[in-house]
Amino acid sequence: xxxxxxxxxxxxxxxxxxxxxxxxxxxxxxxxxxxxxxxxxxxxxxxxxxxxxxxxxxxxxxxxxxxxxxxxxxxxxxxxxxxxxxxxxxxxxxxxxxxxxxxxxxxxxxxxxxxxxxxxxxxxxxxxxxxxxxxxxxxxxxxxxxxxxxxxxxxxxxxxxxxxxxxxxxxxxxxxxxxxxxxxxxxxxxxxxxxxxxxxxxxxxxxxxxxxxxxxxxxxxxxxxxxxxxxxxxxxxxxxxxxxxxxxxxxxxxxxxxxxxxxxxxxxxxxxxxxxxxxxxxxxxxx
DNA sequence: TACCAGGAGAGCG
DNA sequence: CGCTCTCATGGT
Numbered sequence: 414x415x416x417x418x419x420x421x422x423x424x425x426x427x428x429x430x431x432x433x434x435x436x437x438x439x440x441x442x443x444x445x446x447x448x449x450x451x452x453x454x455x456x457x458x459x460x461x462x463x464x465x466x467x468x469x470x471x472x473x474x475x476x477x478x479x480x481x482x483x484x485x486x487x488x489x490x491x492x493x494x495x496x497x498x499x500x501x502x503x504x505x506x507x508x509x510x511x512x513x514x515x516x517x518x519x520x521x522x523x524x525x526x527x528x529x530x531x532x533x534x535x536x537x538x539x540x541x542x543x544x545x546x547x548x549x550x551x552x553x554x555x556x557x558x559x560x561x562x563x564x565x566x567x568x569x570x571x572x573x574x575x576x577x578x579x580x581x582x583x584x585x586x587x588x589x590x591x592x593x594x595x596x597x598x599x600x601x602x603x604x605x606x607x608x609x610x611x612x613x614x615x616x617x618x619x620x621x622x623x624x625x626x627x628x629x630x631x632x633x634x635x636x637x638x639x640x641x642x643x644x645x646x647x648x649x650x651x652x653x654x655x656x657x658x659x660x661x662x663x664x665x666x667x668x669x670x671x672x673x674x675x676x677x678x679x680x681x682x683x684x685x686x687x688x689x690x691x692x693x694x695x696x697x698x699x700x
Numbered sequence: 701t702a703c704c705a706g707g708a709g710a711g712c713g
Numbered sequence: 714c715g716c717t718c719t720c721a722t723g724g725t
Contacts, residue, residue, distance in 0.1 A: 433706055467709050528707035534723060535706080582721025587708085645706040663715090687706070705725085713724080 416466040423487050425509030426458045434513050434634050436523050436536045437543070437562075448543075449480050450516060451561050453552045467553045482514050482637075484639035489680045499655035500682065503689035509580065510688055512636060512681055513646050517602040518595060519562040520635035521617070524627045541579040550625055564627055587622025594620065610638045619628045626670070633680040642671045642679045651686040 420468075430438040430445050438447035453468040454477065465477055478484065487509075494500045526542075527535050539562075547560030548566050568576070569592040576585035587617040594600040600620070605613040610632060617628040625644070632641035644652075644667055652667045675682040 524706080527705095529705050529720090530707095530722080531705045531724065533705095537723090577721085580722065583708095583719085584721080622708065626707060630706075643706070646704090647706060691706090702725105705723090707720105709719090712716085713714105 414466055415470040417471070419463045419465065419474075419481075419483055421463050421477065422461050423485050423509045424458055424463055424481075424483075424511060425507060426456055426463070427511065428507045428510040428688060430456075432510060432684065433532045433535075433691075434684070435515055436532070436539045448550060448559055448561060450476060451548070451550050452476065452557055453550050453556075466553075468553050479514055482511055485511070487511065490681050493676045493678045493683050494685075495674060495676060499651075500685070503682075503685040504694055507565065507685060507688050509622075510685060512637075514637050516562070517605065517631065517633050517635040518565055521591060521595075521602070521620075521623075521627075521631050522562070522568075522588055524630045524634075525591055525620075525622050526581050526582060526584050527630075528622070528627065530578065535538065538579055542568075542576075542581075545575075545579065561632050565592045565595035569596040584622060587620070591620050591622070606636045610641065613638070614641075619669055633683075638679060638680070640672070640679045642668075642675065642683045644668055644671060644683075645687070647687050647690045648683060651690045655686075 425447050427440070430447065431440075432613075435447070436444050441455070444455050446453075448454070450473075455466045463481070463483070465474070469546045491504055494504065523535065523539055526538050526655045530538070543560040543562055546563035550559050550561050554560050568588065571588055573585050576588055581588065591600075600616065605616055608616070613636065614625075614628045614632060617623050617631055618625065629641045629643040632638040633643060634660055644664065648671075649664065649667060652671065653662060656670065658668075671679065671683070
């Protein structure tokens with residue numbers, strides 16, 4: 414076991430790790446356990462710092478601070494949001510919500526699997542995929558075996574039927590084709606980050622099964638393009654209810670509005686709206 | 701049971 | 714274009 418303490422305030426681990434950006438974190442008491450690359454990690458927060466434990470000794474923690482985006486000035490991000498009633502409410506409801514910076518392949522593959530799936534189901538499919546095709550990672554003694562997210566080359570070598578057996582349904586051929594293009598070098602994921610946002614989006618949307626929404630998720634959650642603004646069913650509900658309450662706006666119109674209205678950290682604003690709507694939905698449903 | 705889920709793509713008028 | 718249907722599967 415190895416550990417480290419990182420001073421940071423306003424980091425809501427629960428909101429961040431369960432908000433539908435990443436699908437491999439589970440709550441364990443007051444802590445969160447997950448896999449980042451080849452590392453098993455347990456994270457806990459005490460308000461002014463974040464405590465990390467790993468299964469293996471770590472000398473350079475850059476992979477973790479980068480993933481968690483600890484260097485981000487959240488206050489500055491929040492200040493850049495439009496000062497309207499809806500955004501204020503969203504920020505108050507989940508202060509400390511952050512955007513992660515994930516590996517492009519895991520992020521792309523996960524969101525290909527996400528289409529018309531609930532978050533709990535996406536987690537299940539990803540878990541099955543990792544158990545069957547991921548490389549084992551070192552875990553602390555007493556813990557169940559864990560696996561890295563499968564490499565593109567590994568998935569490129571399996572059959573569509575094998576993938577369907579992981580319960581991903583019609584998404585199987587999409588994931589398979591993505592794995593093949595990345596494994597063959599036809600799609601260079603590492604190069605996308607240095608392209609202009611629009612070009613990177615185009616490249617992603619060349620993939621079958623990847624439209625505007627999934628491409629924007631990858632642009633935001635893996636590459637950190639700050640203005641990428643995924644518009645999904647929840648965000649449509651939020652934008653419709655909060656900003657277009659009178660008339661029914663079309664997707665194209667909402668897309669356009671989102672791209673201009675929310676400022677230089679639109680992606681962050683989007684995640685607050687998304688989380689806010691989901692939490693509100695649960696509250697309403699329970700009461 | 702009926703409906704919906706962090707969509708995308710094909711078919712149709 | 715813009716709308717509708719379909720895709721596979723599980724949760725509520």
